[in-house]
Amino acid sequence: MQTLNPHCGVDRDPRGVVRLTITNAGSLNILGSAVINAVREGLELLAKDRQIRVLILAGQSEKSMIGGADIKEMAKLDQGSAEKFITGLRDLCEAVRAFPGPVIARMPGWCLGGGLEVAAACDFRIAAHDAKFGMPEVRVGIPSVIHAALLPRLVGWGRARWLVMTAENIDAPTALAWGLVDVVAAEGGLDAAVEKTVAALLECGPEALRSQKALLRQWEELPLKESVDLSIGVFGKSFLNEEPHRLMRAFVERKR
Template structure:
């Protein structure tokens, strides 16, 4: 039996019949600002979703259309001492780590501003889809602090040069530039971001659930392993896939089409 969804502060969680979960930031000011209370509520929600066996994919989005996340709470940060600063950024690290470790594909729905901690949160997702009006930036140096935690993922996503430009200038770029750099997989046409997100989630939900989880685990492993180690783990994962009947069930429609003379 599918468990009921708990109430989480600052997070609205929904689930559809396919097992596609949506996590929406809630009650975090108009730009979905990540204050500590918001960060803690979101982290609890992410960890709960990650533990759900029926989960097939997770969409992460901001409330409204003005922003995905406009950044961390500058009002809170302005009053920090060194110890408090370490605790503050560790909470944000825990949130991004929790998203990174979700065992099913994560889709970042990026509308409006995606700045600082918002860009880091999006970087921790598997697939990033943006609206044409989206704005991306890492403005931390403009307020006297370095960009840290999951900014470490940016060189692997967009290259060292673009990362240098973003983090050292504090400037922003539009969705087209973010796509050209490789941060966004696609930019939706005006008014079609939700359709793009749905098409992506539908493709994931139509695939073998165990295979998708295995594939995501491999993708994560490949980022941290040598090529040889990654190849060895891939062979193991392929063999493990046949420990259940999922390959047979999901291959059957293709075999039927072949027998009828229809291409795969």
């Protein structure tokens, strides 16, 4: 494993698949300021590498991808330092959302609070059969903020309200039924489930996937007509490289 910084380890395979492992963050991979900044820096560095086709975000242990934000650090904050802390976490989540290629969250064990916000910023969430999810912030005197705003888009307003206002945890089958995660792996099969999604993504054109991800981000924020009209130019620009012709020719040849 290559070390990008004290909290980022990177494994690459010949297909262009990269696994970014959050390291040295405790057994539950807790997000303190040093970890937040290091992982964001790692993501921003990897984002420049156009050879990366799929990024897998993982934790060092099987207890969690990210257990949550560091309550010990937050307990010492005042208004100014609290805003600085949460701005750093926002920037980490945005680095995930802005990553050019598809990002898969590999989710064993616990995923709480800030960890679930990072996961929500990923494109795909694949959970272990016994994973647990929750937004416990109100129980420690703070609201759920920043990328918790993605939760209503994923699970609907009622379920998002339930998560952030009751602070009750949900299990993996419930998270799947709600749409919070995309896949729940069989027992012992988390990496196989991740690999199945990786294989599907590798069947797609890498430039097309980058364009599609960028469009999806804009669709989240634009009115419908603007979203439709914007897509026309993106479609045209996709023919500026050879990918559509190459993949379409291969498709036609297979059909003969």
